[in-house]
Amino acid sequence: xxxxxxxxxxxxxxxxxxxxxxxxxxxxxxxxxxxxxxxxxxxxxxxxxxxxxxxxxxxxxxxxxxxxxxxxxxxxxxxxxxxxxxxxxxxxxxxxxxxxxxxxxxxxxxxxxxxxxxxxxxxxxxxxxxxxxxxxxxxxxxxxxxxxxxxxxxxxxxxxxxxxxxxxxxxxxxxxxxxxxxxxxxxxxxxxxxxxxxxxxxxxxxxxxxxxxxxxxxxxxxxxxxxxxxxxxxxxxxxxxxxxxxxxxxxxxxxxxxxxxxxxxxxxxxxxxxxxxxxxxxxxxxxxxxxxxxxxxxxxxxxxxxxxxxxxxxxxxxxxxxxxxxxxxx
Ligand code: 8YV
Numbered sequence: 001x002x003x004x005x006x007x008x009x010x011x012x013x014x015x016x017x018x019x020x021x022x023x024x025x026x027x028x029x030x031x032x033x034x035x036x037x038x039x040x041x042x043x044x045x046x047x048x049x050x051x052x053x054x055x056x057x058x059x060x061x062x063x064x065x066x067x068x069x070x071x072x073x074x075x076x077x078x079x080x081x082x083x084x085x086x087x088x089x090x091x092x093x094x095x096x097x098x099x100x101x102x103x104x105x106x107x108x109x110x111x112x113x114x115x116x117x118x119x120x121x122x123x124x125x126x127x128x129x130x131x132x133x134x135x136x137x138x139x140x141x142x143x144x145x146x147x148x149x150x151x152x153x154x155x156x157x158x159x160x161x162x163x164x165x166x167x168x169x170x171x172x173x174x175x176x177x178x179x180x181x182x183x184x185x186x187x188x189x190x191x192x193x194x195x196x197x198x199x200x201x202x203x204x205x206x207x208x209x210x211x212x213x214x215x216x217x218x219x220x221x222x223x224x225x226x227x228x229x230x231x232x233x234x235x236x237x238x239x240x241x242x243x244x245x246x247x248x249x250x251x252x253x254x255x256x257x258x259x260x261x262x263x264x265x266x267x268x269x270x271x272x273x274x275x276x277x278x279x280x281x282x283x284x285x286x287x288x289x290x291x292x293x294x295x296x297x298x299x300x301x302x303x304x305x306x307x308x309x310x311x312x313x314x315x316x317x318x319x320x321x322x323x324x325x326x327x328x329x330x
Contacts, residue, residue: 001024002022002023002024003022003023003024003047003048003310004023004024004025004026004045004046004047005019005023005024005025005026005046005047005048005049005050005306005310006025006026006027006042006043006046006048006049006050007019007025007026007027007028007049007050008028008034008039008042008049008050008051008052008054008055009028009031009033009050009051009052009054009055009074010027010028010029010030010031011027011050011074011299011302012295012296012299013029015296015299015300015303016050016299016303018300018303018307019050019303019306019307022307022310022312022313023047023048023310023312026042026046028042033054034055036056036060036061039055039056039061040061040064040065043061043064043065043068044065044067045067046065046067046068047067047068047069047070047310048068048069048070048071048072048306048309048310049068049070049071049072049306050072050073050074050299050302050303050306051071051072051073051074051080051081052073052074052075052080053073053075053077053079053080053286054080055080056080056081057071057080057081057082057086058081058082058085059082059085062082062085062086062089062091068091069090069091069092069309069310070091070092070093070094070305070306070309070310070319071086071091071092071093071094072093072094072302072303072305072306072309072319073093073094073095073096073302073323074096074298074299074301074302075095075096075289075298076095076096076097076100076157076289077095077211077212077238077239078093078095078323079211079212079213079239081093081323083323083324086324086327087324087326087327090327091327092309092319092322092324092327092328093322093323093324093327094302094305094306094309094319094320094321094322094323095321095323096297096298096301096302096305096321097156097321098156098321099294099297099298099301100157100289100294100297100298101156101157101160102160103288103289103290103291103293103294104157104160104237104288104289104294105157105160105161105163105164106164107237107263107287107288107289107290108157108161108207108209108235108237108263108288109161109164109165111235111237111261111262111263111282111284111288112144112205112207112233112235112261113144114261114282115233115234115235115258115259115260115261115280115281115282116141116142116143116144116205116233116258116259117139117141117142117144118139118140118141118259118280119282120282120283121139121259121279121280121282122138122139124279125139141258141259142204142205142231142232142233142258144169144171144205145169145170145171146169146170146171147171147172147204147205148171148172148173148174148202148203148204148205149161149162149165149166149169149171149172149173149174149203149204149205149207150174150175150176150194150199150200150202150203150204150205150206150207151173151174151175151176151191151206151207151209152175152176152196152199152206152207152208152209152210152219152220153176153177153208153209153210153211153216153238154175154176154177154181154189154191154209155177155209155211157209157237158175158177158207158209159181159185159188159189159191161207161209162175162189162190162191163188163189163190166189166190166191167190171205173189173190173191173192174191174192174193174194174198174199174202174203175191175192175193175194175199176193176194176195176196176198176199177193177210180193181193196224197227200220200224200227200228201227201228201229203228203229203232204229204231204232204233205232205233205235206220206228206232206233206234206235207235207237208220208234208235208236208237208238208242208243209237209238210238210242211238211239212238212239212240212241212242216238216241216242217241217242218241218242218243218244219242219243220234220236220242220243220244220248221243221244221247222244222247222250222251225247225248225251225256225257226251226256228251228256228257229257230255230256230257230258231257231258232257232258233257233258233259233260233261234248234257234259234260234261235260235261235262236260236261236262236263236264237263237264237288238264239264240264240265240266240267240268241266242264243262243266244266245262245265245266245271245272245274245275246272246274248260248262248275249272249274249275249278249281250274252275252278252280252281253274253278255280258280259280259281259282260280260281260282261281261282261284262275262281262282262283262284263284263285263286263287263288264286265286268285268286269285269286271283301320301321304319304320305319305320305321305322306319308320309322
């Protein structure tokens with residue numbers, strides 16, 4: 001009997017089919033988002049699962065699914081998974097780094113430009129039929145080229161955004177990260193480490209790319225927004241919860257910062273109602289990695305990880321991108 005695995009959300013069928021050569025696969029072509037109880041039910045008897053950010057794998061799920069050995073997230077972020085609990089139970093966790101870096105950086109940059117040049121706000125105005133004449137100050141925004149780009153969280157995606165800013169737009173790039181990057185990496189991105197206060201005070205465009213954790217919860221709230229320039233923009237492509245959305249909506253409404261671009265939200269797919277009514281914010285539904293090529297690469301890497309994690313295929317026992325590789329050594 002082949003091992004049984006679960007693919008928790010719809011994904012490219014031709015890529016999911018690759019699992020069928022090794023496993024008995026239960027998938028979810030209707031793409032229902034299961035409740036935790038439904039997820040536990042589907043995971044019964046499964047040795048492995050491909051998950052997305054929508055499925056929470058915590059200690060309770062693990063306790064209820066003792067046969068589970070591999071959780072392969074189709075995302076670079078894995079705050080939906082209690083990695084510590086997985087490690088304690090010997091469950092391997094994998095993610096999909098690298099394959100989405102450039103696509104996500106493109107999108108972060110696009111959102112930052114859309115916010116600073118008021119693209120969504122002015123498009124809505126045009127669609128409402130309000131454009132009757134040219135005006136010298138119509139939708140004037142802030143320049144991106146030559147401005148100071150501040151990056152909170154300087155991992156792979158942060159560095160890719162830094163390169164775009166420095167090399168493509170002549171921006172001065174400052175960043176804040178728990179640890180300062182090596183001077184070679186800083187030189188490649190033309191970026192300098194600053195403390196968080198300096199980052200908030202000096203950035204013309206703040207882009208948030210820090211992973212979500214208890215430590216980064218509301219890393220940007222009312223106090224941090226108060227430090228920013230009234231002409232500054234804020235872009236969040238990290239995770240909802242890193243920014244206090246209620247405080248951000250207030251700051252936008254009161255024009256304490258100029259504009260924001262948000263791809264992620266606290267409690268998404270719900271969006272804080274105040275964000276829906278302020279004009280100076282561009283809102284997108286968590287699509288920063290959504291190019292066809294990249295989403296296929298993410299699905300493919302998640303599938304490769306599952307095949308290898310469960311001891312099949314050419315890399316048996318060596319999933320390409322483990323989050324808790326210590327599990328493989330035990
Ligand atoms: C995913 C993401 O689309 O990779 C991540 O961490 O946020 C996105 O690329 C999303 O999490 C679905 O799993």
